[in-house]
Amino acid sequence: MDDDAATEILAATHRALCDRGYADVTLADIAAEADRSKGLIHYYYDDKETLFAAFLDYLYDRYTERIESVAGETPRDRLVGLFETVLADRKGSAGEQLRTAMLAVNAQAPCDDAIRARLERFDEYLLDRVAAIVADGVATGEFADDVDPTVAAEFLVTAVAGAHARRAAVDRSPDRIVETMTRYAERHLVADGPAEVSG
Amino acid sequence: MDDDAATEILAATHRALCDRGYADVTLADIAAEADRSKGLIHYYYDDKETLFAAFLDYLYDRYTERIESVAGETPRDRLVGLFETVLADRKGSAGEQLRTAMLAVNAQAPCDDAIRARLERFDEYLLDRVAAIVADGVATGEFADDVDPTVAAEFLVTAVAGAHARRAAVDRSPDRIVETMTRYAERHLVADGPAEVSG
Numbered sequence: 001m002d003d004d005a006a007t008e009i010l011a012a013t014h015r016a017l018c019d020r021g022y023a024d025v026t027l028a029d030i031a032a033e034a035d036r037s038k039g040l041i042h043y044y045y046d047d048k049e050t051l052f053a054a055f056l057d058y059l060y061d062r063y064t065e066r067i068e069s070v071a072g073e074t075p076r077d078r079l080v081g082l083f084e085t086v087l088a089d090r091k092g093s094a095g096e097q098l099r100t101a102m103l104a105v106n107a108q109a110p111c112d113d114a115i116r117a118r119l120e121r122f123d124e125y126l127l128d129r130v131a132a133i134v135a136d137g138v139a140t141g142e143f144a145d146d147v148d149p150t151v152a153a154e155f156l157v158t159a160v161a162g163a164h165a166r167r168a169a170v171d172r173s174p175d176r177i178v179e180t181m182t183r184y185a186e187r188h189l190v191a192d193g194p195a196e197v198s199g
Numbered sequence: 200m201d202d203d204a205a206t207e208i209l210a211a212t213h214r215a216l217c218d219r220g221y222a223d224v225t226l227a228d229i230a231a232e233a234d235r236s237k238g239l240i241h242y243y244y245d246d247k248e249t250l251f252a253a254f255l256d257y258l259y260d261r262y263t264e265r266i267e268s269v270a271g272e273t274p275r276d277r278l279v280g281l282f283e284t285v286l287a288d289r290k291g292s293a294g295e296q297l298r299t300a301m302l303a304v305n306a307q308a309p310c311d312d313a314i315r316a317r318l319e320r321f322d323e324y325l326l327d328r329v330a331a332i333v334a335d336g337v338a339t340g341e342f343a344d345d346v347d348p349t350v351a352a353e354f355l356v357t358a359v360a361g362a363h364a365r366r367a368a369v370d371r372s373p374d375r376i377v378e379t380m381t382r383y384a385e386r387h388l389v390a391d392g393p394a395e396v397s398g
Contacts, residue, residue: 023223123365155379159354162361166322180354 009034009041013055027051049114056118064125075137076190082133083181086126086160126160127153134189143189152189156181208233208240212254226250248313255317263324274336275389281332282380285325285359325356333388342388351388355380 012034016025027048031038045051070085072078131153137143163177211233215224226247230237244250269284271277330352336342362376 151379151382154376155358158361158365158376158379159358160361161364162357162359165360165364166357177353177357180350180357183350 005036005040006044007058009036009044009051010055010058012036013051022048022052053114053118056115060118060121060125063122067126067129075133075140075142076186079130079133079137079189080182082130083156083160083178087163087178123157123161126157130156137189147189204235204239205243206257208235208243208250209254209257211235212250221247221251252313252317255314259317259320259324262321266325266328274332274339274341275385278329278332278336278388279381281329282355282359282377286362286377322356322360325359326352329355336388346388 009030012030016029016033019025020029025048027041027045028038030051031041034041041051045054067082067085070078070081072081131149134143134147134149134152138145138147138149159177159181208229211229215228215232218224219228224247226240226244227237229250230240233240240250244253265284266281269277269280271280330348333342333346333348333351337344337346337348358376358380
């Protein structure tokens with residue numbers, strides 16, 4: 001299969017997931033959506049689980065590329081840029097596709113080791129990335145030297161996951177949370193920030 | 200239907216959801232699980248959606264009762280107690296049942312107004328509750344007077360949602376997040392807290 005066909009099938013997987021949800025979607029639906037024969041898809045993917053795992057791998061590559069491209073002069077700028085990137089709502093972004101996929105698969109994840117392992121990769125990647133930026137900020141003195149990068153990353157990644165979950169389940173806009181997380185970073189992490197002034 | 204039978208059917212709904220997920224579960228499965236006739240269940244609930252909405256209402260009552268029972272001498276104690284309660288993992292608690300139900304239904308929620316409206320009630324309840332505790336703390340001077348209760352509540356409720364989502368999807372323990380949220384409350388909200396000392 002050439003790369004275009006593979007990408008097309010994965011894009012069709014995304015559309016079929018949005019329409020039907022993971023539990024109901026079939027390889028035949030995906031073939032129809034991609035305008036390919038069911039035989040072609042079966043040739044490459046044994047079953048829905050295998051195709052979905054490939055879909056998550058494809059999203060992982062796009063997701064990490066996007067996060068790695070976040071620029072910023074200082075760790076604080078990079079941290080805010082990262083929040084904006086992972087919480088941005090751009091249609092068709094890897095982040096948006098990932099959220100749909102996660103929603104579609106969440107109910108199945110606890111029972112499927114291959115899927116759980118893939119979801120853990122996203123989580124670990126984001127934890128590592130945030131911890132590295134925070135550690136940079138502590139090293140350069142931009143963040144307070146008693147900030148533990150691992151603990152801060154755990155909290156921030158949890159807030160990101162919560163922003164996604166709340167948007168999906170109850171339609172809360174993430175705009176406010178980007179602002180609040182930025183404020184958190186400024187008050188809680190930044191050395192000599194407003195925390196001392198305001199208590 | 201007497202209260203015992205209703206409670207039994209709702210408990211059976213929970214078990215059937217855990218076993219099969221929302222997409223696959225049928226009223227017949229729930230009847231079998233409750234050891235009742237399918238006719239009895241159909242008499243009270245037209246379809247799975249109606250039964251699931253009743254199940255969410257039943258969880259809402261248990262959930263709010265539990266949160267309202269959180270005691271504590273000061274707003275800070277009550278806030279930490281609330282985190283522990285909503286993030287506690289006790290088997291069979293309303294919180295645990297709610298999480299399972301949310302997982303089972305998340306993929307469907309965006310398409311189902313009745314379910315979405317019910318999930319929003321949980322979210323709004325928790326937001327109001329946290330904002331009220333934070334406002335109390337600001338009023339008594341325990342929390343800094345520049346803390347905006349609504350903004351703090353939005354951030355904290357988002358972190359709670361994220362802790363639930365990450366536990367479900369990637370099996371992260373919430374113990375650390377309870378600790379980190381407590382630390383957040385102490386450094387970020389509390390007036391004259393360690394924030395000044397450590398910067």
